[in-house]
Amino acid sequence: MTPAGTRTGQPLPVALLLPGQGAQHVRMAAGLYGHEPAFSAAMDAFFDAAGAEGEALRRDWLAERPRTDMDHVTRSQPLLFAVGHALGRTALDRGLRPTALLGHSIGEMAAATLAGVFRLPDATGLVLDRVRRLAGAPPGGMLAVAASTAEVAPYLRGQVVVGAVNTPRQTVLAGPDEPLEAAGRALREAGFVCRRVPSLSPFHSPVLEPACRGAAERFAAVERHLPSVPVHSAYTAAPLTRSDIDDPGFWAGQPVAPVLFWPALEALLAGGDHLLVDVGPGQGLSAVARRHPAVRRGTSAVVSLLPPRPGAPEADRAGLDAALRRLEAAGHPVVRGPGRTGAPEHSVA
Structure with a gap:
């Protein structure tokens, strides 16, 4: 037997x-702040780059009772981006050298930035x-359904669409609140298990299209480079290409x-087994990821850097330490104690 991973x-x-959206919670990963130098x-680099908005974001992120709901787009999206990027920097600082990145929703922006x-x-x-654009969009939400895309198809009406395909039998619907609630009632009556995703916006639905108009110009105005390692896009189900990267409309x-x-x-x-690090x-x-056949048969494995649910600050640090031990046991050189804090910004290689 070989060790897992x-x-x-x-x-x-x-x-x-x-x-991405739905993973956020109050004080997510805050237990690492001030203890893990790279994180x-x-x-801090994110809050500084956020300018006038940075201090309010920091305040709500560290608060037990944020002034703005953590599920609101103005908190969930920027803080998920920042925390994902910072945890990625932490993994690099601790010696991990990924060969691929895969982000979900706003996680793709964090992955692209890491790369x-x-x-x-x-x-x-x-x-x-x-x-800012999405904050002015019509309200709505998302609904996770334990069903395939084919099974939910008869319930898609009133601007309710498939917003995400997470597994073959976990489909996320998105749309305005009233038709989404109606779809949920109909699905439950038909015997499907449903739960609301923590979101106050109908992400990944055409409802948001008017709010995104003009965003492409902002993307066109910044430099974009080829990634240092492959970034597998959850929008194309393939590694980012030069064409994807150069297209402002793709990002917007x-x-x-x-x-x-x-x-x-x-x-x-399909390209080979991996140790998948959340x-x-x-x-x-x-x-x-644990539902994937490669993980179920033990040829690929999964490691999580943080605990499964919110807890005391010490739980974040204990979760990271446990993850590092697993990575070390899987044969990856790990920097013990606080890392080097010097991993280059533009490379994960």
């Missing part, structure tokens, strides 16, 4: 998974521009386009 005794290549530096497609100051400005349209996370994960693992709060992507 190894292949015939050799370390599996690492892929970082970066979560703290990356979060050097965007500079952090530019990415921060783009994310904040996005949330992401809040409207459906997230094809499972097809993207399938494509990633660099985000809540372990939602870990739970999804």
Whole structure:
């Protein structure tokens, strides 16, 4: 028997998974702030880049009772981006060298920033521009359904669409509140298990299209580079191409386009087994990844950097330490104690 996360005794290549809307919670990963140098530096760099909005974001992130609901687009989206990016920087600082990145929703922006497609100051400005636009969009939400896309198809009406495909039998619907509630009632009456995703906006639905108009011009105005390692897009289910990167409309349209996370994960693992490292709060992507046949048969493996649910600050630090021990056991050189805090901004290689 070889240790989990190894292949015939050799370390599996690492892929970082970066979560999106729904993973957020109060004080997510805040237990690392002030204790993990690379994490703290990356979060401070984000808050500094956010300018006048940075202090309010920091205040609500660290608060037990934020002034603005953490599920509101002006908090969930920028803070998920910042935390995902900062946890990725932490993994690099601790010696991990991923060979692939895969983000879900706003996690794709964090992945692209880690890989050097965007500079952090530019990415921060783009994310904040996005949330300002979306804050003025019609309200709505998202509904996770334990069903296939084919099974939910008869219930898509009244601007309710498939917003994400997380697994073959976990489909997320998105749309305005009233028709989404109606779809949920009909699905439950038909015997399907449903739950609301923590979101006050109908992400990945055409409802948001008017709010995103003009965003492409902002993306066109910043430099974009080829990634230092492959970034597998959850919008194309394939690695980002030069054409994707150069197309401002590709990035500007992401809040409207459906997230094809499972097809993207399938494509990633079709190219070879990986140690999948969830660099985000809540372990939602870990739970999804564990359903993949490659993980179920033990040829690929999953490690989460943070605990599965909110807890005391010490729980964040204990979760990271446990993850580092697992990575070390899987054969990856890990820097013990606080890391080097000097991993280059534009490279994960």
